[in-house]
Amino acid sequence: MKTLLKNARILKMNDEPLFDGDIVIENNRILYIGSNGESYGPFDIVRNCHRNLLMPGFKNAHTHSAMTFLRSKTDGYSLHDWLFDVVFPREKLLKPSDVYHLSKVAYLEYLTSGITACFDQYYFPLMSGQAAKDVGMRILLLGTFNHETSAEDLVNLYEGFNSESESLVRYCFGLHAEYTATPEEYKALNQAIHMAKAPFFIHISETKSEVEDCFKRRGMSPVAYLEKEGFFDYGGGGYHCIYFSDEDIALFKKRNLSVISCPGSNAKLASGVIPLEKYLNAGLNIGLGTDGPASNNCLDMFKEMTLAFSLSKLSTQNAMSLPASEVLKMATINGAKAMGLSDCDILEVGKKADIIEIDLMKPNMHPINDVVSNLVYSGSKDNIKMTMIDGKILYLEGQFFVNEAIEDIYNKAQEITERIEQELAAQKANKR
């Protein structure tokens, strides 16, 4: 299987300037980038990009994909009430097959936003992983698979998922949050991390009260506690990371941990504004995530980029803060670094072909003064002309190529959503 993407502007995201030329893909990897792709023929697919932009796909570095069923169902709550009163009671009604079907809606949405990989945490992760394989989405699964999982089981999962270099699905250790993990989970995870010498991720310092409560219970910040317990001995990082002390920042730097910022979710839940400029100056690696569709509610990297630079410029009162080029790195290569996706981070010969085509013939891209500024400051999902993952074109000019009718995916998600609301109503009626 050989594909030629010809006549494109190419942004490799490796600090080289924009380049006019072709990309040749053989199976799932980039075979050639240069000015004469035709010479590598014959091809199974030839696409003339008409001087549109080819670049690495966006990396959605924090999400809970299957939460699509809660989209627009749970608006107007702050994090604590949202989680305990609205989300958890409904999640208890989820079946494994629900997660399989609900995740697919999110994966389709990623394709429309040029997202080629997601870092996903949710119940029944094997189902999220299977759905990703079936759609063609690249996914990094996080977490314990159930509360009884032993350290040995976790290590087996880790090694099993990560031994196949060509698989779309990988696995990373992690917990939901310092305040929700059980003692058994803490113990098993800690052992597993040290047995596998593997990185660890967790929701951390997302709200002010989370940090204050941790100080009350443990006498230190969540970051300090997890470090003390050795969870960060082999790297990793945190999601949200809004309320870091200088000590927390220094610790993240020392351990080379990644900050995954989710400005859309943090805004909608009124959790707070992350000091990205400060973290950048401290040398931290910062990726971007959408968080789940119940707290955002959209899964759109353009929105996350917009909120990232908008909130940084406003909170520092400095229009120079977080220029377009930095934001674009966060949405692509920094996310890839956090997720350990060193084989599909930039466009380079030998890398896996996770490539998106940006439509420059839309009015928001004109005039073409600066392609990167146009993309970050003016871009939107309607500039996503093509999304290719692992060498396969899964989304092209508004159409999905995912081996399943999208209407069926939507209908299944709608059914599940309505079933859960009915079950919840019945539970409430029974309690009376």
Add this chain to the structure above:
Amino acid sequence: MKTLLKNARILKMNDEPLFDGDIVIENNRILYIGSNGESYGPFDIVRNCHRNLLMPGFKNAHTHSAMTFLRSKTDGYSLHDWLFDVVFPREKLLKPSDVYHLSKVAYLEYLTSGITACFDQYYFPLMSGQAAKDVGMRILLLGTFNHETSAEDLVNLYEGFNSESESLVRYCFGLHAEYTATPEEYKALNQAIHMAKAPFFIHISETKSEVEDCFKRRGMSPVAYLEKEGFFDYGGGGYHCIYFSDEDIALFKKRNLSVISCPGSNAKLASGVIPLEKYLNAGLNIGLGTDGPASNNCLDMFKEMTLAFSLSKLSTQNAMSLPASEVLKMATINGAKAMGLSDCDILEVGKKADIIEIDLMKPNMHPINDVVSNLVYSGSKDNIKMTMIDGKILYLEGQFFVNEAIEDIYNKAQEITERIEQELAAQKANKR
């Protein structure tokens, strides 16, 4: 000319619930909304909306459309430096025909975002108006046409433009800002307002220093000064309106003035965060604008809605602040009210047909728990299936129907952009 839009969900924006049915348009007005549109045939155009959403188009209540030539050319400045060092020197090189061509790029962009009317202030407004007519965009032009315009000329303009009820182009009195208007402009405008008994709009309280400087020069806020001089005697309002005192708010309420908020521009220039919640509680009418493409840089109502609710929830630390339904009113009927567009604000028999179709078959709209929440919290430009202005479909499924090849519009804008940079460089070389 008769058009049937059938089999749609219809959001009239008149407080009635969502309605399943058809809309019939005769020439430029809505002839029928109900469950049996077919009975009004025969039709020239029949469009099956397949249960997508029809609603009134967005109103972009503040912009400088022709500033497309500065998009991605002027990033990383605060308002004052941006205006005086970057923008003004380039604007001096603009020819009237430049404004005609550059505006068209913005109008195309409005169509992709479901924007059916704009409130535009720029040099050579007759050219912006002509371009709007030629593309089919509805426009409200603001301002003095040149610094020497007399009160009588202004009143003639006002009456001339606003006497034709079927015209796409209307005219409103206004000035750029308290700190840029000349004494001659102030005088002529003030006379004209009182002769025509007409509303008045102006950039106001956009930055903290603007308000502080006005206090130093005039001993009062810009709002208080303009009120004292009688500019608001017949209504109108202001653009930006970030730094209002309680007295300013009370005055806006008393005079029934509109606040036009431009959160995208305010964020990118680090101007500040508008206290929308406070203004809403005070009963002010609030519309949304993109501002010009040099300060935003995109002309996308979905982005403005996202920033409006995000910044309101964050600044009030309240996830309930500015719910989706309020934001959608701002982007549609409130903007229409500010712009005096009472004939195309809601979907109702007899109103002008400024209608957009929202594609609900995209993954970001699923499951369908709440259409308005989905639209505001999850929507993006790729949900704009159709944009109709004055009964004419100008944008449908990614294609423009504007009597001119879009490549020609882009090329012309690119030429002008490059010519201005060359002239600026030549000027600088001459000065050395």
